[in-house]
Amino acid sequence: MLKQLIQLFAEKFLVCKKEWVGSQAFPMQRVDLSTELTEYTPPADGFLGIYKAGFVSNAFIDMYCRDSGNRIISRQNISIVSGVASYSQVIPVKKGYKVTLGATQNSISELWFAPSEGSES
Template structure:
């Protein structure tokens, strides 16, 4: 009886916690960044967002995040030849606190969204 009660309590506790843990990764808010940045080191885990509308002067964009081993762990890239015309591009890259993010391209909007579970 006691074993079943403990098992029932543990199961309900773990289910409730796993849902809570899963929600901690979602973006919480938007912090605007300068569009002149070429690198960024996030103050917390979260997402780097970017927007480049049709009509911007540069025809390629590249944003990538380095991992602890020095290799690229997350990346968004788009390149179009100048003769192909203009393009619109937007997205987010998951980023980790303290890891260097490289930003190449001309953007109209650039922002950081800390995750719900971060202390930022």
């Protein structure tokens, strides 16, 4: 009887919390950053995003996050030879882990950080 009661409580608790736990990874706001940044250390877990639209010639963007062992854990790389392009990329980033941005001049129109709903800043 006690075992069944504990099992029932655990099932109800987990069902109620499953959606809440899953939503903790979603972005909760947008913090605009300077498009001139070459390094950024996020104050919380979240996402770093870039956007550009229009004519682009010989442009590249290399955006990556390294862990405490200096290994790349997330990365986006875009190269455009010539033409009209529109791109938007987002990479997950971890609090305190440095993100490096390499880009040709004017290849990023918007740069932002979006902390995760459940992150602690």
